[in-house]
Amino acid sequence: MRVQIPSPLLSYTKVKEVEATGKTLAEVLLDLERRFPGIRFRVVDEQGRLRPHMRFFVNGEQVFELGVPLRPSDEVTLVQALSGG
Amino acid sequence: MPEAQKRSPRPSRVALLVATRKGAWLFHGDAQRKRWRAEGPHFLGHIIHHLVLDPRDGRTLLAAGKTGHLGPTLFRSTDRGRSWKEAKKPPAFANTSKSLPARSVDHTFWLTPCHANEPNAWYAGTSPQGLFRSDDGGDTWRPLPSVNEDARFREWMGTVQDGTPDGPKLHSIIVDPRDPKHLYFGMSGGGVHESVDRGRNWTPLVKGMEVVGGFDPANVAFHDPHCLRLCPSDPNRLYQQNHCGIYRIDRPKNDWTRIGRRMPRQVGDVGFSMVVHPRDAETAWVLPMDGTTVWPRTSPGGRPSVYVTRDGGKSWQRQDTGMPKSQAWWTVKRQAMSRDAHDPVGLYFGTTSGELWVSRNEGKRWECIARHLPEIYAVETAEVR
Numbered sequence: 001m002r003v004q005i006p007s008p009l010l011s012y013t014k015v016k017e018v019e020a021t022g023k024t025l026a027e028v029l030l031d032l033e034r035r036f037p038g039i040r041f042r043v044v045d046e047q048g049r050l051r052p053h054m055r056f057f058v059n060g061e062q063v064f065e066l067g068v069p070l071r072p073s074d075e076v077t078l079v080q081a082l083s084g085g
Numbered sequence: 086m087p088e089a090q091k092r093s094p095r096p097s098r099v100a101l102l103v104a105t106r107k108g109a110w111l112f113h114g115d116a117q118r119k120r121w122r123a124e125g126p127h128f129l130g131h132i133i134h135h136l137v138l139d140p141r142d143g144r145t146l147l148a149a150g151k152t153g154h155l156g157p158t159l160f161r162s163t164d165r166g167r168s169w170k171e172a173k174k175p176p177a178f179a180n181t182s183k184s185l186p187a188r189s190v191d192h193t194f195w196l197t198p199c200h201a202n203e204p205n206a207w208y209a210g211t212s213p214q215g216l217f218r219s220d221d222g223g224d225t226w227r228p229l230p231s232v233n234e235d236a237r238f239r240e241w242m243g244t245v246q247d248g249t250p251d252g253p254k255l256h257s258i259i260v261d262p263r264d265p266k267h268l269y270f271g272m273s274g275g276g277v278h279e280s281v282d283r284g285r286n287w288t289p290l291v292k293g294m295e296v297v298g299g300f301d302p303a304n305v306a307f308h309d310p311h312c313l314r315l316c317p318s319d320p321n322r323l324y325q326q327n328h329c330g331i332y333r334i335d336r337p338k339n340d341w342t343r344i345g346r347r348m349p350r351q352v353g354d355v356g357f358s359m360v361v362h363p364r365d366a367e368t369a370w371v372l373p374m375d376g377t378t379v380w381p382r383t384s385p386g387g388r389p390s391v392y393v394t395r396d397g398g399k400s401w402q403r404q405d406t407g408m409p410k411s412q413a414w415w416t417v418k419r420q421a422m423s424r425d426a427h428d429p430v431g432l433y434f435g436t437t438s439g440e441l442w443v444s445r446n447e448g449k450r451w452e453c454i455a456r457h458l459p460e461i462y463a464v465e466t467a468e469v470r
Contacts (some may be wrong), residue, residue, distance in 0.1 A: 008155050038171045042155040045189035046177040053154040080154035 004077040012036040026066040097468040104133040107459035138467035149193035174225040176217040197258040200265030210255035241275040257313035271310035293341035295329040319366035326359040344398025358422035383414040407451035420463035435461030
């Protein structure tokens with residue numbers, strides 16, 4: 001599936017859109033980690049929790065659980081929530 | 086004598102490693118420490134809490150970073166900042182305890198190179214409070230369960246609500262230059278702790294330290310050391326800037342003495358940072374912050390000054406020549422003051438308003454060498470040949 005990458009993570013992927021596989025968001029993150037080492041820990045902490053200002057959208061709908069099931073045709077967008085200064 | 090031995094070594098120059106809320110800079114001094122060349126920003130937009138050069142190889146730099154959105158990481162350079170790589174495994178809690186609440190590292194706050202006889206080994210302190218060690222030059226880090234997964238330590242650490250505004254911290258990790266097994270660290274909050282077996286076991290070292298009024302000083306959780314420094318010329322002596330005063334301890338004694346009582350009453354002895362002389366254990370410097378009423382933590386009266394003791398804390402002298410005389414409401418954080426090892430000693434500090442100040446003569450005269458930097462979190466020195 002296609003995964004849209006926000007600008008703060010381009011230092012890992014170099015491109016704004018990458019292909020990844022996985023039956024859940026958690027698996028997609030593991031796939032991204034295999035190909036772009038270090039990226040997962042910037043998004044998810046050591047408890048498996050999404051970091052406070054990171055948000056996932058699947059086909060335009062925000063999802064909050066990393067265990068949500070995905071289909072290969074889904075489009076995943078990772079964004080950083082507006083915050084701070 | 087071979088020709089190579091006749092030549093005197095190239096004199097070292099000082100580089101200032103400046104970590105800020107929006108990136109890191111290196112300021113390279115000339116031989117006289119008069120002119121400074123700014124190099125940076127590195128990691129623009131990253132919150133850099135600490136930037137440290139490994140004195141054992143003179144080349145390896147570690148930078149503790151995160152952004153407002155992304156989780157914490159560590160950047161490593163083996164060519165003094167010309168190129169950087171991210172650590173393969175930055176500090177992260179193992180959470181092996183079944184009974185203690187699991188925690189996540191918010192940021193790495195403090196970096197200390199290990200003993201000279203342990204090349205490539207480093208310690209890191211985190212927020213919330215955690216102690217980590219790397220044995221591969223900072224590429225991979227392992228948690229020390231004797232601190233991170235210990236029920237007693239968890240009590241002393243308290244919760245996020247008990248700590249400093251951007252999270253409780255483990256800081257001031259000190260390795261005894263005589264013995265790599267002998268360690269100290271401080272926690273804000275949670276006291277001062279000592280190990281003599283390379284971190285397998287720890288003993289609190291808080292006797293004599295005061296706590297805010299009404300609380301029990303016997304409770305380690307109430308202690309808030311801001312900065313610990315060991316004297317290189319007498320490793321039995323440590324100085325401490327605490328939330329509640331300035332202290333000194335002379336080991337093997339286990340009692341801290343509040344030496345800040347001799348500070349001028351209108352200035353007080355509250356602050357964050359402290360620096361010790363590299364060759365004279367009687368000499369130390371502090372940069373007082375206002376700890377009255379609602380604790381502004383700015384220069385008392387808007388008139389900043391460093392204070393020096395030349396007699397181990399029996400007396401203190403004001404050193405403000407070159408600094409603004411009024412309306413300067415500086416805050417200088419605990420990692421944002423340091424010194425070099427030259428003679429006379431150079432002193433350096435950075436303010437949260439983004440100014441970098443230098444004294445080439447042990448505080449007698451001060452000069453601002455940079456303005457308009459982001460909020461300065463840490464200033465370290467490095468000797469570069």
